[in-house]
Amino acid sequence: MVELNNISYSIKGKHLTNGVSANFEKGMIHLILGPNGAGKSTLIKLISGEHHPNAGSIKIEEQNLQDIPLKTHAKFRAVLSQNLALSFPLSVKEVVMMGRYPHFEGKATTLDDEICVKAMQLFDIHEMQNRNYLSLSGGEKQRVQFARVFAQIWQAVPGKSRLLLLDEPLTFLDIYYQYDLMKKIRDFMVVNADLTIIGVVHDLNIAAKYADTILLMDDAKLVKHGANQEVLTKENIYTVFKVEVENRFEVV
Template identity: 40%
Template sequence: MITAENITYSIGSHRILANICATFNPGRVTAILGPNGAGKSTFLKCLTGALKPDEGSVTVDGRDLHQYSLTELSRRRAVLSQANPISFPFTAHEIVVMGRNPYSLEKTTASNAEIADEALALVDAWHLRDRAFPTLSGGEQQRVQFARVISQIWEQEGASLFLDEPTSALDLKHQHQLLELVQILSTEKNLTVVIVMHDLNLAYYSTDHCYFIKDGGIQGGEDSKDLIKADIISEIFDLPKEYAAMRFGGQFAD
């Protein structure tokens, strides 16, 4: 379980997050939703340890995040960021093998390569294994990077997976495949999955719980299908109620 308690984070005089509290449970996929610039990615970085909040704390299984060593963290959580610029001509397979770095001293090269191949196959990218990463399309790169983070926690039960806009460059088929795989992994490996998303349709159908962030505050934490509805969307995204009802009123009805 991951718990955020009173997270506050500012850049200069601008407060990005203000006293945010949230809980993320194993075996569940939780979406973080909200307008552009609301602080979603900043909050995700606080959860992963990439940023240290000005106030508050993040605990993982009851232990403060910053008490873990980098080696421990590299085996307990994997992070897919929005931007993963790589200009060197590594192959897709080599990129995925990088996810196995935390195990390089105890696992054989052959074993790590085999896991990388299995991860590529899971994300429908095995056929790209020998292609130079910079030559791939944006969606292909995203799938390869997703394979990398999967390989990082391949044998870890109860680990955490943090994804920042993982479907932004994917076509409809691969959006469905990726989110279906996330659900399967969260259940089979008891993963705690946190996803920053913009697409409310995907969040509604593909996540268990969700939070909304707006103006540095947070609300939600309940079932996605109970929260992603027209009245809440109108409030969070500053939409006219009539438009939200017309656009989303019946869209999420089962």
Template identity: 35%
Template sequence: MTVRLRGTGLTVRVGEGRAILDEASIDVRAGEVHALVGPNGAGKSTLFGVLAGDVVPQAGTVELDGAPVTGIRSRTLAQQRAVLLQENTVTFPFTAEQVVRMGRAPWARTAAADDDDAVVAEAMASTEVVPLGGRAVTSLSGGERARVALARVLAQRTGILLLDEPTAALDLKHHEDVMRLIRAQAAAGVAVAIVLHDLNAALAHADRATLLSNGRVVASGPPAEVLTAERIEEVYGQPVDVFPHPVTGVPLVVARR
């Protein structure tokens, strides 16, 4: 698989304090879902921000298709990668459809703009927000806003998706729908990096996982090899059992009580 995003030796410090990201390296490949997992404060969102080009590390490099992210113009970068942040606060009463259309902004005054209506319609349909199109985003529930925000980044139509906890506010059905949608994006050749707290979702849906703790990469590789019971207990401080699902065989993580 082609590496679309490569982070090497990434270090981020706050002032003179400890490193919140410490020499972390990661490859995000086309056609794969790459899950970033770890406990609170592990450095997942910081690594995510560095990969997106929104956080500048004190050391290390990020390359997009072999070119330093820092040298790519913002509009060009927005045409190459789409970013879904953990917080998607919209304070003005834009409608849901208007927010989704914002994802087409990088393509304004290009030939791709001719496809705006069709792309927006497809993104809204795939995230099941068509009935919300005329409603003000400020009137939507947290889960509804999350799906509208996801539709916006899908409408951006880039080859790289960076998603920070896109399922955090979703109910069971929409959680699974979104993960299936993300898998479909990868199957179409998109490179996906996704921050997840749900280890079972990482095991079920990701092709690769990177486990972080205290700003460092503990392990990276196939999820079943990374998320072992011993490693989870070491990193999270919680004993767990990991065993195969009786039907699918996919590993399940259950806290030991």
């Protein structure tokens, strides 16, 4: 379980998150929704350990996040951030192998190679494994990055639950791949019950279809957290997004 206890994070007196408390159970997909500037990405960066809260605490399985060594943390926690920029002409397979770096020293093992192959097959990029990553389209790069983070948390870690953090993971993807990737995430979780997934998305329909719980944010604060049918009400959506919706969350 990931536990957020009244966490706040500010820069130069401006709150980016303000008094957020929430629990994220393992074996579930937890999606964060809210308008631009609501604090969604900042929350992901706090849970990943990239930022440290000015107040409050973050615990992973009852252990303070700041007490977990980064090298240990990287073995069971993977992050797909918004910034996918790479400056070097690495092959697709080399980028995916980056997800295995926390698990070996010096040289990748046969097991690392096998996991990378399985991850590339899962996201339908195996045939492009020798292509230059920089030559790919935005959507292709996104699928490679999915394979990278899944390679990182592919196997269970003794004594630890795995954590996957996704910050706007559907950027650059067309509608088919958005739903295809969310289905792959759901199917992977079915057979990996120790995995907790926390992600930021913008599409209300995708959140309604795939989330087990939704955390709704606005102005750096938590508005509502719970099962999707409890959170995605017409009233809550209008309060946060200022739009009227019909059934199936279609904006009118």
